[in-house]
Amino acid sequence: MRPVYLDNNATTRVDPAAVAAMLPFFTEQFGNASSMHAFGASVGGALKTARRQLQELLGAEHDHEIIYTSGGTESDNTAILSALETQGGRTEVITSVVEHPAILALCDWLEKHKSVTIHRIPVDAKGRLDVEAYRKALGPKTAIASIMWANNETGTLFPVERLAEMAHEAGALFHTDAVQAVGKLPIDLKSTEIDMLSLSGHKLHGPKGIGALYVRKGVRLRPLIRGGHQERGRRAGTENAPAIIGLGKAAELALAHMSDEQTRVKALRDRLEQGLLQRIGSSFVTGDSDHRLPNTANVAFEFIEGEAILLLLNRAGIAASSGSACTSGSLEPSHVLRAMKVPYTAAHGAIRFSFSRENGDEDVDRVLEVMPGIIANLRSLSPFWKDKGAAKAAPNAAFNPTYA
Amino acid sequence: MWEYSEKVQDYFYNPKNAGVMENASGIGDVGAISCGDALRLMIKVDPVTDVITDAKFQTFGCGSAIASSSALTELIIGKTIAEALTLTNQDIADFLGGLPPEKMHCSVMGYEALRAAVANYRGEAWEDDHEEGALVCKCFGVDEGMIERAVRNNGLTTLEQVTHFTKAGGSCATCIEGIEEVLAKTNAAMVVEGLLDASEAFDPHQALRPVRRPKTGKSPLAIKLEPVTKAKLTNLQRIRLIEEAIEGLRPFLRQDGGDCELVDVEGDRVLVKLSGACIGCQMASVTVNGVQERLIEKLGQPLRVIPV
Ligand SMILES: Cc1ncc(COP(=O)(O)O)c(C=O)c1O
Ligand code: FES
Numbered sequence: 001m002r003p004v005y006l007d008n009n010a011t012t013r014v015d016p017a018a019v020a021a022m023l024p025f026f027t028e029q030f031g032n033a034s035s036m037h038a039f040g041a042s043v044g045g046a047l048k049t050a051r052r053q054l055q056e057l058l059g060a061e062h063d064h065e066i067i068y069t070s071g072g073t074e075s076d077n078t079a080i081l082s083a084l085e086t087q088g089g090r091t092e093v094i095t096s097v098v099e100h101p102a103i104l105a106l107c108d109w110l111e112k113h114k115s116v117t118i119h120r121i122p123v124d125a126k127g128r129l130d131v132e133a134y135r136k137a138l139g140p141k142t143a144i145a146s147i148m149w150a151n152n153e154t155g156t157l158f159p160v161e162r163l164a165e166m167a168h169e170a171g172a173l174f175h176t177d178a179v180q181a182v183g184k185l186p187i188d189l190k191s192t193e194i195d196m197l198s199l200s201g202h203k204l205h206g207p208k209g210i211g212a213l214y215v216r217k218g219v220r221l222r223p224l225i226r227g228g229h230q231e232r233g234r235r236a237g238t239e240n241a242p243a244i245i246g247l248g249k250a251a252e253l254a255l256a257h258m259s260d261e262q263t264r265v266k267a268l269r270d271r272l273e274q275g276l277l278q279r280i281g282s283s284f285v286t287g288d289s290d291h292r293l294p295n296t297a298n299v300a301f302e303f304i305e306g307e308a309i310l311l312l313l314n315r316a317g318i319a320a321s322s323g324s325a326c327t328s329g330s331l332e333p334s335h336v337l338r339a340m341k342v343p344y345t346a347a348h349g350a351i352r353f354s355f356s357r358e359n360g361d362e363d364v365d366r367v368l369e370v371m372p373g374i375i376a377n378l379r380s381l382s383p384f385w386k387d388k389g390a391a392k393a394a395p396n397a398a399f400n401p402t403y404a
Numbered sequence: 405m406w407e408y409s410e411k412v413q414d415y416f417y418n419p420k421n422a423g424v425m426e427n428a429s430g431i432g433d434v435g436a437i438s439c440g441d442a443l444r445l446m447i448k449v450d451p452v453t454d455v456i457t458d459a460k461f462q463t464f465g466c467g468s469a470i471a472s473s474s475a476l477t478e479l480i481i482g483k484t485i486a487e488a489l490t491l492t493n494q495d496i497a498d499f500l501g502g503l504p505p506e507k508m509h510c511s512v513m514g515y516e517a518l519r520a521a522v523a524n525y526r527g528e529a530w531e532d533d534h535e536e537g538a539l540v541c542k543c544f545g546v547d548e549g550m551i552e553r554a555v556r557n558n559g560l561t562t563l564e565q566v567t568h569f570t571k572a573g574g575s576c577a578t579c580i581e582g583i584e585e586v587l588a589k590t591n592a593a594m595v596v597e598g599l600l601d602a603s604e605a606f607d608p609h610q611a612l613r614p615v616r617r618p619k620t621g622k623s624p625l626a627i628k629l630e631p632v633t634k635a636k637l638t639n640l641q642r643i644r645l646i647e648e649a650i651e652g653l654r655p656f657l658r659q660d661g662g663d664c665e666l667v668d669v670e671g672d673r674v675l676v677k678l679s680g681a682c683i684g685c686q687m688a689s690v691t692v693n694g695v696q697e698r699l700i701e702k703l704g705q706p707l708r709v710i711p712v
Pocket of ligand 1: 009010070071072073074100102148150151152177179180199200201202209210211
C-alpha cells in the first residue's frame with residue numbers, strides 16, 4: 001500500500017521537476033559562479049533565473065533583495081542579530097511565545113548573555129497574537145519585531161502586514177519567519193512594509209539546506225557569515241548552486257499550484273478534520289480555524305499521548321507529527337499548545353496532519369479508517385480514561401499519584 | 405524514526421498485562437499527565453509467601469513508557485516482593501533489549517511505580533525525592549534539589565562528577581546547561597559558607613579548567629574527590645580497589661548477620677555473592693545499593709553491583 005505522508009510542515013518531497021533542474025549542476029555544470037571562465041558563466045545565468053523565480057513567488061520588487069542562506073534557521077538568526085547591530089542604541093526585541101525555536105532559542109540566549117530585553121507576546125486560546133500587548137511593547141528601544149507569518153504546529157496566521165506598519169511607527173524593523181507561509185499563501189512583499197522575511201526550501205518541495213532571507217532594499221544588513229563577496233557581501237561562501245536552482249524551480253511550481261493549494265488541498269484538510277471529530281469523541285481542533293494555512297490540521301485527542309499515536313499510525317503506513325515534544329526526547333508538550341492554554345490532558349495527544357499538493361482523497365480515507373481504532377486502543381490503556389470517557393469529568397480524581 | 409528495539413516495539417504493539425485489576429493488593433501511581441507520562445501499577449501479592457502472583461498496568465505515555473510498564477509486570481510476576489525490589493530501572497531497559505538514552509526515564513517510572521505499589525501494599529507512605537525544585541534532567545528524573553545535595557555532600561565541582569553521582573546529563577545531554585547552572589550556584593554558595601575554596605569552585609565562564617593546584621588538604625574535596633581525578637585505572641587496579649572497598653564493608657554486614665563476597669568483575673558490572681541475613685531479606689536491595697554507592701565513590705566511575 002502506498003504510504004500516506006501527512007507531515008508536510010516538517011518537510012516535503014522534492015518535486016521531481018526540481019530534481020531534474022538541479023542534476024546538471026552537480027556534473028556537467030559544476031563551475032563556480034564567481035569564476036572568470038565559461039564553466040562559471042553558465043552557472044551564473046542559472047542562478048539569476050532561480051533568483052527571479054523566487055522573487056516572483058515573494059512578490060519582491062528587486063531580485064537582489066533575496067539573500068540565499070542554509071535555511072530558515074540561518075535566515076532567522078541573521079535577521080535578528082543584524083537588527084541589533086544596525087539599530088544603534090536599540091536593545092530590545094519583540095517576538096511571540098509561539099515562534100519556532102530558530103527564533104526563541106536565539107532570543108533566550110540574547111537575553112541571558114547579551115543583555116537584550118526580549119518581549120514575548122502572548123497568544124489567546126486560538127493562538128491569535130495579543131495585538132494590544134504587541135503595540136505596548138513597541139517603543140524607542142525596539143530594534144526589531146519578529147513575528148511568524150504562519151505557525152508551524154497549528155497553521156494559525158498572524159496579521160504580519162499590520163504588525164509591520166505598527167513596528168515602523170515605533171521606528172523598529174519588522175521581520176517575519178514565513179517558513180511555513182511561503183508557497184502556501186499568495187505573498188506580495190512589495191505592497192507590504194515587511195523589512196525582512198525568512199523562508200526555507202524544503203518546506204515547499206525544494207531541497208533541504210537552502211533557504212533565503214528577503215531584505216527590503218534600503219534596509220541595512222550586517223552579515224552573520226563573513227568571507228568572500230557572494231550575495232553582495234551579505235552571506236559569504238560559494239553559492240550552493242544546485243540547491244538554489246532547485247529552490248527556484250520549486251518556487252515556480254508553488255506559484256503555479258497556488259490555487260490548488262487554496263482549494264483542493266484545503267478541502268482535503270477540512271474533510272479529514274471533520275471526519276475525525278465526527279468519529280472520535282473527546283477531541284477538538286486547535287488553532288484559529290478561520291485564519292490558518294490551508295494545509296494544516298491540528299487535532300487534540302484527550303487522555304492519550306502523541307508519540308504512542310504516531311507509532312500506531314506509522315504502523316498503518318501513515319506519517320503525521322505530534323504536538324507532544326515527547327518525540328524529541330522532552331516530556332513537555334508543545335510550547336505552542338501550552339501558550340494557547342490547551343490543557344495538558346489534550347496537549348500531549350495533539351496530532352498535526354499537514355497536507356501538500358501531492359496528497360489525494362485516498363489519503364484522507366485511510367486516516368479516517370484507522371484513527372478511531374488507534375485512539376480507542378490507547379485510551380483503553382490510559383489510567384486517565386475510564387470506560388467510554390467516564391473519567392473525563394475529573395481525570396485526576398481517579399488517578400492519584402504519590403508525586404506529580 | 406524511533407530507535408526502538410524489536411522487543412520494545414513488540415511490548416508496545418502487544419502489551420502484556422494491560423488493564424485494570426480487581427481487588428489489587430497494592431496500587432502504585434507515579435507520574436502525572438502534566439509530566440507527559442503516568443503509570444498505575446497494580447499488584448496481587450500472596451500474603452503467606454510474599455510472592456507477587458499477578459500484576460497489571462495502565463499507562464499514559466509514549467511507546468517506550470507503555471513497553472516499559474508491560475516489561476515491569478512481566479519481570480515481577482512470580483517474584484517475591486524482596487526479589488522484585490532488587491530490580492533496577494536498568495533491568496527493565498535490559499529486558500527490553502535497551503532503550504534509547506532519552507527514553508530511559510520511562511524505565512525509571514516503572515522502578516518507582518513498583519516501590520509505590522509495594523508501599524501501598526504494606527500500608528506505608530511512599531516518599532520519593534522528586535519534589536525539590538524544577539526537574540533538571542528529564543532522562544533520569546533528577547531535580548535541582550538532588551543535584552544540589554550531591555554537590556554539597558560530596559564537594560563536587562565538575563559536570564562529570566555530577567553525572568557520575570546523580571546520572572544527570574548522562575544520556576541525551578540536553579540538560580547540561582541546566583546542571584552547570586545549579587552546580588555554579590551551589591558551588592558559589594559553598595564558597596561563601598567557607599565550605600569550598602574559591603579556586604576549586606566550578607566557573608561557568610571558563611571553557612577549560614586550568615591545571616589544578618596541588619591539593620592543600622584543607623579543602624573538603626581533597627580526600628573524597630581523589631578517585632575521580634585519578635588517571636585511568638588499569639583493570640587490575642580497578643579490581644583491587646573494588647576488592648578493598650568490599651572488604652571494608654564486610655565487617656558492617658557481618659554485624660547484621662550477613663556477608664558479601666566479590667565473585668567477578670565484568671566491565672562495569674560487579675558480581676557479588678550475598679549470604680546470611682542479606683539474602684532474601686528486604687535489606688538485600690539496600691545492601692546492594694549501599695555497596696554500589698560505596699564502589700562508585702571509591703572508583704569515581706559508574707558501576708553496577710549485581711548479586712549472583
Ligand atoms: C516556522 C519555522 N521556522 C523555521 C524553521 C527552520 O527551517 P530550516 O529547517 O530550514 O532551518 C522551520 C522548520 O521546521 C519552521 O517551521
Ligand atoms: S535530560 Fe537527558 S541526560 Fe539529562
